[in-house]
Amino acid sequence: MAQMTMIQAITDALRTELSNDPNVLVFGEDVGVNGGVFRATEGLQKEFGEDRVFDTPLAESGIGGLAVGLGLQGFRPVPEIQFFGFVYEVMDSISGQLARMRYRSGGRYSAPVTIRSPFGGGVHTPEMHADSLEGLMAQQPGLKVVIPSTPYDAKGLLISAIRDNDPVIFLEHMKLYRSFRQEVPEEEYSIPLGKAEVKREGSDISIITYGAMVHEALKAAEELEKDGHSAEVIDLRTVSPIDIETIIASVEKTNRAIVVQEAQKQAGIAANVVAEINDRAILSLEAPVLRVAAPDTVFAFPQAETVWLPNYKDIIETAKKVINF
Amino acid sequence: MASKTKKAAFDAKKQLEKVEEQFETLQILNEEGKVVNESAMPDLSDEQLQELMRRMVYTRILDQRSISLNRQGRLGFYAPTAGQEASQLASQFALEKEDFILPGYRDVPQIIWHGLPLSQAFLWSRGHFEGGNIPEGVNVIAPQIIIGAQYIQAAGVALGMKKRGEKAVAITYTGDGGASQGDFYEGINFAGAFQVPAIFIVQNNRFAISTPVEKQSAAKTIAQKAVAAGIPGVQVDGMDPLAVYAAVHDARERALNGEGPTLIETLTYRYGPHTMAGDDPTRYRTSDLDNEWEKKDPLVRFRKFLEDKKLWNEDMENEIIEKAKEDIKVAIKKADDTPKQKVTDLMSIMYEEMPYNLKEQYEVYKEKESK
Ligand SMILES: Cc1ncc(C[n+]2csc(CCOP(=O)(O)OP(=O)(O)O)c2C)c(N)n1
Numbered sequence: 001m002a003q004m005t006m007i008q009a010i011t012d013a014l015r016t017e018l019s020n021d022p023n024v025l026v027f028g029e030d031v032g033v034n035g036g037v038f039r040a041t042e043g044l045q046k047e048f049g050e051d052r053v054f055d056t057p058l059a060e061s062g063i064g065g066l067a068v069g070l071g072l073q074g075f076r077p078v079p080e081i082q083f084f085g086f087v088y089e090v091m092d093s094i095s096g097q098l099a100r101m102r103y104r105s106g107g108r109y110s111a112p113v114t115i116r117s118p119f120g121g122g123v124h125t126p127e128m129h130a131d132s133l134e135g136l137m138a139q140q141p142g143l144k145v146v147i148p149s150t151p152y153d154a155k156g157l158l159i160s161a162i163r164d165n166d167p168v169i170f171l172e173h174m175k176l177y178r179s180f181r182q183e184v185p186e187e188e189y190s191i192p193l194g195k196a197e198v199k200r201e202g203s204d205i206s207i208i209t210y211g212a213m214v215h216e217a218l219k220a221a222e223e224l225e226k227d228g229h230s231a232e233v234i235d236l237r238t239v240s241p242i243d244i245e246t247i248i249a250s251v252e253k254t255n256r257a258i259v260v261q262e263a264q265k266q267a268g269i270a271a272n273v274v275a276e277i278n279d280r281a282i283l284s285l286e287a288p289v290l291r292v293a294a295p296d297t298v299f300a301f302p303q304a305e306t307v308w309l310p311n312y313k314d315i316i317e318t319a320k321k322v323i324n325f
Numbered sequence: 326m327a328s329k330t331k332k333a334a335f336d337a338k339k340q341l342e343k344v345e346e347q348f349e350t351l352q353i354l355n356e357e358g359k360v361v362n363e364s365a366m367p368d369l370s371d372e373q374l375q376e377l378m379r380r381m382v383y384t385r386i387l388d389q390r391s392i393s394l395n396r397q398g399r400l401g402f403y404a405p406t407a408g409q410e411a412s413q414l415a416s417q418f419a420l421e422k423e424d425f426i427l428p429g430y431r432d433v434p435q436i437i438w439h440g441l442p443l444s445q446a447f448l449w450s451r452g453h454f455e456g457g458n459i460p461e462g463v464n465v466i467a468p469q470i471i472i473g474a475q476y477i478q479a480a481g482v483a484l485g486m487k488k489r490g491e492k493a494v495a496i497t498y499t500g501d502g503g504a505s506q507g508d509f510y511e512g513i514n515f516a517g518a519f520q521v522p523a524i525f526i527v528q529n530n531r532f533a534i535s536t537p538v539e540k541q542s543a544a545k546t547i548a549q550k551a552v553a554a555g556i557p558g559v560q561v562d563g564m565d566p567l568a569v570y571a572a573v574h575d576a577r578e579r580a581l582n583g584e585g586p587t588l589i590e591t592l593t594y595r596y597g598p599h600t601m602a603g604d605d606p607t608r609y610r611t612s613d614l615d616n617e618w619e620k621k622d623p624l625v626r627f628r629k630f631l632e633d634k635k636l637w638n639e640d641m642e643n644e645i646i647e648k649a650k651e652d653i654k655v656a657i658k659k660a661d662d663t664p665k666q667k668v669t670d671l672m673s674i675m676y677e678e679m680p681y682n683l684k685e686q687y688e689v690y691k692e693k694e695s696k
């Protein structure tokens with residue numbers, strides 16, 4: 001096994017699927033010779049040729065529309081949106097087109113497209129680069145939305161996403177790209193979409209989260225342990241559709257939960273998880289389910305980023321509120 | 326099935342050739358600083374010519390200092406400008422104060438010369454909201470990050486000017502990559518449809534990050550994209566300050582006469598990396614190409630031109646270099662002295678009035694920030 005960063009694991013997954021399936025195509029802005037601005041597609045054009053891995057003109061809407069069309073032709077497009085803050089430029093292709101392909105063709109066509117894109121705070125990007133917009137994607141029926149938190153998961157989930165016959169939005173947290181390495185098998189493997197992972201077992205409270213916040217939650221759980229509180233940490237991995245079984249089983253065991261997201265609080269994944277818990281397990285709850293999230297402003301630029309982003313201390317504080325309710 | 330002897334319904338080859346013939350590059354000063362197109366020579370006084378040179382030298386220094394400030398962590402986002410001085414500064418030089426500039430992220434020099442204080446440009450680079458808080462009377466908006474967005478907005482600003490009967494134009498900038506965005510086409514098309522006083526500049530520096538301009542489109546020039554919008558388009562030597570000035574000046578005259586918008590493509594080159602965030606041009610550009618373009622340098626040719634006319638000398642050059650350095654020192658100090666941006670600042674500028682959630686969160690973050 002090799003030690004890989006998340007970015008290496010992503011490149012490896014792309015290479016695996018480019019090798020496995022001649023219909024897989026990788027394209028986007030600067031993904032060819034340059035290997036992508038984060039080098040996620042490093043070396044792939046050289047290895048698979050410009051026919052399979054290519055630069056497009058600069059237009060996100062064009063990239064999305066091209067993916068829809070190539071999907072109709074039986075290809076399996078894996079386009080990259082250079083930063084997910086630019087998704088607004090391609091919203092119609094995603095929500096108006098890809099997500100409705102089955103409906104619009106009466107089930108005749110699907111849209112086996114995986115849109116990969118970096119996002120996430122803590123790396124001092126300029127405006128419109130770091131925003132967590134997974135809530136916006138999850139609002140759209142017809143899409144699957146995946147956010148890995150480790151190199152191992154990134155490879156297995158990306159392989160599943162590419163093989164999936166429905167459109168998948170695959171969001172890669174920039175801070176996790178190179179922050180740590182992990183053992184990642186060189187051979188192929190897949191992790192099913194829609195399955196959460198219990199990262200740490202606990203009995204007093206469930207901390208449900210995803211993406212970079214998984215690591216903050218694990219840190220918080222360690223601290224809580226010192227104070228005698230046993231926290232279970234769940235990494236959703238797929239934020240739409242969510243793994244309701246794992247969530248509910250955990251809440252029924254711990255009777256308390258908080259949901260943590262890096263995105264602003266005012267809408268999004270956490271609100272949906274809370275609502276699902278209330279719908280399904282309210283009688284198991286000993287306390288209200290609270291959220292930890294960023295404040296409801298635009299993403300803060302570098303100077304205020306560290307205060308703006310939720311961290312393990314916020315998680316501990318909210319967890320204690322729920323535990324001591 | 327069509328028979329092989331049937332005459333083609335249309336002559337595709339001829340059509341394409343005809344379009345391309347119309348888009349020769351306008352040049353006034355050649356690489357040696359000699360005037361090669363006397364009839365297009367703009368009407369600029371000696372003082373104006375010297376001022377344009379001063380601005381180009383100043384901006385080259387600003388670029389060098391910005392790069393090193395960025396490396397020291399004292400600036401945030403920065404997109405280098407060296408090589409593009411003629412394209413950027415001569416186009417702004419053809420404007421009046423009333424004209425409104427909608428820049429892209431590389432177009433900070435134009436808005437500085439249009440009146441944005443240098444200290445605010447530095448704050449903008451750091452992502453500080455005060456950087457975008459443009460002083461009253463300076464007709465610019467902060468640089469756009471979303472490629473192409475400013476193009477349609479320029480049509481809107483220009484339509485507003487037309488409705489109010491103002492004697493002014495809106496001018497906007499994008500790059501060769503930006504000219505592939507839907508917003509680019511919508512911008513020039515709307516402006517044509519409403520016949521508004523707008524000038525659309527595409528600074529074709531041959532690359533969009535790593536992607537060469539040849540991969541952006543089958544069109545041989547970007548200027549010819551004007552044809553489909555029903556507006557005039559012109560390609561100019563973007564390393565030639567006089568050609569850039571002349572094209573923008575004439576486009577502005579047309580606009581003020583109610584003759585509508587113009588698209589101007591400036592052929593230029595960025596010597597540095599795309600931005601300071603880890604771009605490595607050696608991955609996608611050859612040093613031969615760099616050398617070829619550095620020979621066309623706008624400062625070199627304009628300096629020769631002015632020296633031949635006895636309008637420029639080393640003392641003048643040194644004087645403006647010193648002034649640039651001093652201004653930068655003062656401005657960076659001013660930026661440093663500006664209180665750091667806080668989350669509560671962001672909250673108070675989200676809406677005219679804070680909704681319940683922000684009001685609650687404001688208290689929480691005020692508390693956090695006081696620690
Ligand atoms: C909508 C959008 N897509 C992608 C980007 C990322 N990006 C920033 S600059 C750039 C290349 C732009 O090239 P060009 O238009 O030629 O301008 P230049 O940088 O050369 O001045 C890209 C792809 C962005 N900022 N906005």
Ligand SMILES: [Mg+2]
Pocket residue numbers: 500501502528529530531532533534
């Ligand atoms: Mg360019």
